[in-house]
Amino acid sequence: MSALLSLRNLWVEYGDKIIIENLSLDIEEGAFVSVVGPSGAGKSSFLRLILGQEAPARGEIRLDDTPLVPECGPDRGVVFQRYSVFPHLSALRNVMFGAECEEAPFSARLFGAARRKARDDAAEMLHAVGLGASMDSYPAQMSGGMQQRLAIAQALIKRPRILLLDEPFGALDPGIRADMHELITRLWRDYSLTIIMVTHDIREAFTLGTRVLALDKRRHDPHAPHRYGATVVYDIPLDKERSKVVYHSERITIDEVSNN
Numbered sequence: 001m002s003a004l005l006s007l008r009n010l011w012v013e014y015g016d017k018i019i020i021e022n023l024s025l026d027i028e029e030g031a032f033v034s035v036v037g038p039s040g041a042g043k044s045s046f047l048r049l050i051l052g053q054e055a056p057a058r059g060e061i062r063l064d065d066t067p068l069v070p071e072c073g074p075d076r077g078v079v080f081q082r083y084s085v086f087p088h089l090s091a092l093r094n095v096m097f098g099a100e101c102e103e104a105p106f107s108a109r110l111f112g113a114a115r116r117k118a119r120d121d122a123a124e125m126l127h128a129v130g131l132g133a134s135m136d137s138y139p140a141q142m143s144g145g146m147q148q149r150l151a152i153a154q155a156l157i158k159r160p161r162i163l164l165l166d167e168p169f170g171a172l173d174p175g176i177r178a179d180m181h182e183l184i185t186r187l188w189r190d191y192s193l194t195i196i197m198v199t200h201d202i203r204e205a206f207t208l209g210t211r212v213l214a215l216d217k218r219r220h221d222p223h224a225p226h227r228y229g230a231t232v233v234y235d236i237p238l239d240k241e242r243s244k245v246v247y248h249s250e251r252i253t254i255d256e257v258s259n260n
């Protein structure tokens, strides 16, 4: 069986800066892939490639064995660290907006049965992310965690198969993060998602993921920092034992885990 996503010999370059260099990997359907790496390694660029927001300078991405066109499609949803919700719309309207744009691209307004269906679907999704009691609230009336739940509902309403998360919980307090971890694990299972999540938190990477990818440069030129790009330096399949070691460690590095 071929992989859901297949990345072959990818290069990302901005002008004369090489950001990602010769990256190849396959991602199976249903995986929860955590992506870690130093700041500036190209983790967000990597997500933008899969989202279709950017085309690689060289190389190929295949989705279901078909070349990925460089444009965002309904099969891929994304949630960023900072809230991407519309401040002037209620929670319900924020989630309905996706369906309205898709079905009525010029007016973004639906009527009659189509509107009722969009409203019911949005309400169901808000319940699924724990915002059933806040459908009429506006983002300014919601906590950071609630706004991230709303952003997740907005992404999931289009029923993507792949959910891309760019440090989704990075701005949240630890207690709220734990709740969000539970939520995302549940949604991953309930909606049979494939998740690719960038995080700076190694513990989060290992406790949520079924696989951890570390992006970094293999070679450095001290006189020309962008001469070489990052690639996958570690690709660690996770089992419960490995995740437990990381969960119970005060401080741990990716080198220590991969040697474990």
Ligand SMILES: Nc1ncnc2c1ncn2[C@@H]1O[C@H](COP(=O)(O)OP(=O)(O)OP(=O)(O)O)[C@@H](O)[C@H]1O
Pocket (backbone or CB within 6 Å): 014, 019, 037, 038, 039, 040, 041, 042, 043, 044, 045, 046
């Ligand atoms: N559109 C762009 N034009 C030029 N350079 C860019 C562009 N987008 C990103 N870069 C550069 O590419 C490099 C990688 O950026 P990217 O945001 O992908 O890294 P990152 O690993 O996600 O970083 P962080 O962990 O700090 O968020 C950085 O040096 C950044 O300045």
